[in-house]
Amino acid sequence: MECISISHKTASSAERQKCYISKERAEELLEKLRRGAIEKDTDAAGGMEGGGKQAQCVLLSTCNRTEIYAQNAFGQWEEILADLVGENVEWVRRLARRYQGRKAIRHLFQVTCGMESMVIGEDEILGQVRDAYMRSQKAGCTGYEMNTIFQAALSCAKRVKTQTSLSKTSVSVATLAASEVFRFLAVRKEKNKADSGTQMESGERPEPTANTVLVIGSTGQMGSLICKDLLSREGIRILATTRSHQEMLQSGNPRIKNVDYQDRYAYFEEADVILSATSSPHITVTAGQAAAAMKTVKDRLFVDIAMPPDMDEAVGNMEHCRLVTLDDIKQVAQENNRRKQRSLVDAKEILEEELEKVCKVLCFHGFTQKNPHWQEVYGACTAEKLLYLLRDELDSASFEAVLGVLEEESLSREAFLSERADAYKDRNGNGRTQGAVHEGLS
DSSP states (O other): OOHHHHHHHTTTTHHHHHHHOOOOHHHHHHHHHHHHHHOOSOOOGBOOOTSSSSSSSEEEEOSSSEEEEESSSHHHHHHHHHHHHHHHHHHHHHEEEEEEEEHHHHHHHHHHSSSSSSSSSSSSHHHHHHHHHHHHHTTTOOHHHHHHHHHHHHHHHHHHHHHHHHHSSOHHHHHHHHHHHHHHHHHHHHHHHHHEEEEEEEHOOOOOOOEEEEEETTTSHHHHHHHHHHHTSTTTTTEEEEGGGGGSSOOOOOTTEEEEEGGGGGTTTOEEEEEEOOOOOSOOHHHHHHHHHHHSOOOEEEEEOOOOOOOOOGGSSSSSSEEHHHHHHHHHHHHHHHHHHHHHHHHHHHHHHHHHHHHHHHHHHEEEHTTTTHHHHHHHHHHHHHHHHHHSSSSSHHHHHHHHHHHHHHHHHHHHHHHHHHHHHHHOOOOOHHHHHHOOOO
């Protein structure tokens, strides 16, 4: 397996936006691949189980990474990705990291476990990897190798999640975005207190402070998580945009009001925070319409955690407005990542154990595929001959490991036979010899 990866570690948000592959586009590409419509360097050696010419492939694209796991990936998929983004191959190669064989498998494990995420230990990536894998499997673009590797990666991530603290008190892009909202409202509250004191001294009556957050894309995966985090704090009211009655946020919480997406600008005046987390390819907030909608002069926070971005960059240049983007979230995430280093060490130990297991499975499968009659061939080989062969071909450490396994197996078998022999004696008396006992057991 090979992998090309463009992520937050190698590319800016604008560059990642160019490389983003939507679910619909991914399905279209996989269907073309399945039908053989994409003809690059695929061949039978890189084909599906059963010898077909379609390469095994999984496309993973999130707000922070676009990755292609495939056979014959480097030349083939760099060209395909370049065509998709409207850039030359050199542009893709400048941003992409390449992984092959065991390194590619390790990288997938690290990604799935949240070790490569902008926010280390985030939960969302596990579901995103699972969805990407299931999409390829449904399209008929996975075979034995991809199925084995991705299932092992998902299993490893679950083990890391339950046996380490890497994902405990999980901090994700969603929770960091909510924290930005909380921080802004807290600062504004203190500022209002100071202003209130000045107004009371002058005899003016301060206006009540409103904590209203307009969430655009509230029913999506990221939007729903943010709404949940926001509702964990008292004093916050949410205006949740919906495009249809079926998409309404069904929380039952009186602090949530569903509003029509088409009327979103009508609520900018009362909103203190405007947050957008849609999967739309179009801009959801333009600076011109936002400025026209906001009559009252007050500090407002705009948060855009969508990929591609939802908000016009000029929003951040408007008076009394601050724009927080994914790049800003990345800086906040770095401090969180430093606090998780101990858990990361524990997670890496689990990862290496699981990686070793799956590599052995793939190695043995490859051997049996190349040698379909291996049982008949090696069945006639004596244990003594096999041991001498291993002694001559393996390095000392590997040969010692083989002998250690055989010794453990021998001791285990002796203990088993001894236990069975004692049980046999109890049933039949103690006059039988050890050889007779073994004969009786056999």
